[in-house]
Structure formats: structure tokens, C-alpha cells
Amino acid sequence: MVRYRVQKKLIRLIIILQCVLIGAASTLVSAGEKLDDAWLNTATSDASSTGQRGALKKNQVLANNIVLSTDPLPEVKGGGDYNIGAHDLLTVKVFQAAELSGDVRVDFLGAIHLPLIGAVKVRGLTPTQVSWLVAKKYGEKYLQNPQVTVFVKEYTSQRVIVSGFVVKPGVYPLEGYTTLLEAIAKAEGLKRLADMEKIVIFRSNEQHKVTGYLVDLKKVQEGLAADPTIIAGDRIVVPQSGGRSFIENVTNILRGFVGFGTL
Structure with a gap:
């Protein structure tokens, strides 16, 4: 009999706790919904009184x-020139040097990798600036008065x-x-x-x-x-x-x- 009473009390306690938890959860959900739309209600309340809903x-x-x-x-x-960014696809053309020309993707660090000269930082530069930079690097060791043209083939960044x-x-x-x-x-x-x-x-x-x-x-x-x-x-x-x-x-x-x- 004593054991039965204890079990009965435990069951009642569990039911009470469940009710409390359910009530708290519904209150939180309701509060969340009110917060989510609170600014919307505020935005339209003043306008409604003047007949200008959504003012x-x-x-x-x-x-x-x-x-x-x-x-x-x-x-x-x-200015209005495009600034190159990561993942853009560039076309590099070196005059009379087909082996140095081609398409190259800007990596996530903002660099392109070209034959002979390796990595060249191009992020934030315009295509014209990259043309000058690449020509300068090729002219330092490998080519005499190189003519380089760079343009963006795919705008991604x-x-x-x-x-x-x-x-x-x-x-x-x-x-x-x-x-x-x-x-x-x-x-x-x-x-x-x-x-x-x-x-x-x-x-x-x-x-x-x-x-x-x-x-x-x-x-x-x-x-x-x-x-x-x-x-x-x-x-x-x-x-x-x-x-x-x-x-x-x-x-x-x-x-x-x-x-x-x-x-």
C-alpha cells in the first residue's frame, strides 16, 4: 500500500512537471513569434492611425x-574599372609567346600562377594593372620589352x-x-x-x-x-x-x- 502511494505521488509529480515544461515551451514559442514580427507591428501601427499603412x-x-x-x-x-578578386578567370596574352599565354584562375589567396614567373598577386588590381605587372616580371629576366594583355573572362568574385x-x-x-x-x-x-x-x-x-x-x-x-x-x-x-x-x-x-x- 505504501509503495502504491509513493508511485502515485511520483506519477502526479511527473504530470505536473510535464505541464510546466509544455507551458514554458509554448510561452517561449509565442514570445519568439512576437519578437520576430514586433518590428512589423510597430512599423504599421503609427501609419494605420493616419490611414497610411506601411509609412x-x-x-x-x-x-x-x-x-x-x-x-x-x-x-x-x-574609378569604374573592375577590381579582380578570388576565383575570377583571367585570360593572359603575351605577344609572340603562345606558350606563356592562356586562361588562369585567381586562387583563394588572390594570386595567379604563370609559367616561369610563378605566383603573381592580382587581387584588388584592375586588368590593366595586372598587364603592367606581368609584363614587368617577364621583362626582368625572360623577355625583352614584353607586350602583355589581360582581361577578365569570367566575373566570379x-x-x-x-x-x-x-x-x-x-x-x-x-x-x-x-x-x-x-x-x-x-x-x-x-x-x-x-x-x-x-x-x-x-x-x-x-x-x-x-x-x-x-x-x-x-x-x-x-x-x-x-x-x-x-x-x-x-x-x-x-x-x-x-x-x-x-x-x-x-x-x-x-x-x-x-x-x-x-x-
Whole structure:
């Protein structure tokens, strides 16, 4: 009888613990869901009261501390030439030296390996600069006044993502100086329902802080606003016009990426 009572108490205790754990788990899930959508509710609450669902603030914070800004994009330093990076495929042509010419892949350290002269660091250089560098190295020991031409055969290292309401969303190579209009042209233009007045360019700075810059493409096309320069790593989001709030629209597109934290 005593043993039966002890077992009965243990069973009751186990049931109570299970209830507590289940309740705690559901609370955590609910809290997680609320946190995940908290910024969305905040973004639309003020706008709803004025009849402007999805209105934008000056510097609105999205998920994972991503800031949506109405400020212009920062100026891009440097010229329009393409800077070579890891995994790009280069074609090296040495005049009247076919055995020294050919295609070569930039390794992960940013170097190419050429006959006779071995490894040459090329990451961050333009094709013209690489031509001069290779000619200099061949001229030091092996050739008299060598003529070298280098061009990029495959652009692999520098890319931009174009997503949302464009004809062909995807990842596209940056082949030198590229503007927003040119990047969208790579994706074969906007769809009919695209909101061209609220295009967002997400860009990460040196401190890995991501900011989404709002661009009115209609004003750009009309010559009333500058066509912003696109750089490697930018992510262009084209939302849908009408329907959902702008913030919700952009967020749903972003969820197609591998998490906000990877932006």
C-alpha cells in the first residue's frame, strides 16, 4: 500500500512537471513569434492611425538591427574599372609567346600562377594593372620589352543580388562600374506590379552594419535623382506596388535570403 502511494505521488509529480515544461515551451514559442514580427507591428501601427499603412520613418529599424534609411547612398570611392578578386578567370596574352599565354584562375589567396614567373598577386588590381605587372616580371629576366594583355573572362568574385518584382531575380556579376538601372537591366527589368518608387538597396559597411537605402527609380529615370552606383555585395529589393504594406513586402522578400543576419 505504501509503495502504491509513493508511485502515485511520483506519477502526479511527473504530470505536473510535464505541464510546466509544455507551458514554458509554448510561452517561449509565442514570445519568439512576437519578437520576430514586433518590428512589423510597430512599423504599421503609427501609419494605420493616419490611414497610411506601411509609412516610412526617417531611419526605421528592421530585423537584426538592419536600418531602412531615406538618406542617399554613400559615395563610392575609386574609378569604374573592375577590381579582380578570388576565383575570377583571367585570360593572359603575351605577344609572340603562345606558350606563356592562356586562361588562369585567381586562387583563394588572390594570386595567379604563370609559367616561369610563378605566383603573381592580382587581387584588388584592375586588368590593366595586372598587364603592367606581368609584363614587368617577364621583362626582368625572360623577355625583352614584353607586350602583355589581360582581361577578365569570367566575373566570379564581385556579384550583386537582385530580388523581388523583377523579371529574372538572381545573382549577377558586376563587370566594372554598374549603376542601379544597369543592375535591374541585368535582371531584365521590372515586372508590371513593381513599386519603382520604393526600391531598396541593402549595403554592409566595414563594421558589417547593414543599411537599406530607399531609392525612387522613377525620379532616377526622369533625371530628377542620381542613379546610384552598385558595389559588390549589394542586395537590391524591388517590392510590389499596392496590397501589403511596404515594410511587410520588403520583409517577405528578405526572408528568401539565408536569414537577415547574412545580409
